Amino acid sequence: MSLLDDLRSADMLLVDGLHAWQFELHEQAQGEQLQLHIECMDGRTRRVWSFSAVAVSAAVAAGEAGSWRIQGAEGEHELVCLGAISADNDDQDDDPEQEG
Numbered sequence: 001m002s003l004l005d006d007l008r009s010a011d012m013l014l015v016d017g018l019h020a021w022q023f024e025l026h027e028q029a030q031g032e033q034l035q036l037h038i039e040c041m042d043g044r045t046r047r048v049w050s051f052s053a054v055a056v057s058a059a060v061a062a063g064e065a066g067s068w069r070i071q072g073a074e075g076e077h078e079l080v081c082l083g084a085i086s087a088d089n090d091d092q093d094d095d096p097e098q099e100g
Helices: 003-009 053-058
Strands: 012-015 018-020 022-027 034-042 045-052 067-072 075-082
Touching (some): 003 053, 003 067, 012 034, 018 034, 034 053, 045 067, 053 067
Antiparallel strands (some): 012 018, 034 045, 067 075
């Protein structure tokens, strides 16, 4: 699996420990095939990161699943791709006709 695969299925990211739910993959941005753009608030400070297609493809998987190390203009960053948690609201287990 690659960082790009994880990004396509992620609903939120952790960037250097900060929660970022606003991120976009831009196709053909600035003459490249892909650019990753991430924004979040750190207290009252707006933080913005941009990574090129080369940086995304060169990202290295870190210890746990969904965790990546990526090189940006300011140095190395840790990205963790997170999926949304969804619950099934179907109460099939409570139906006495289905119990055997």
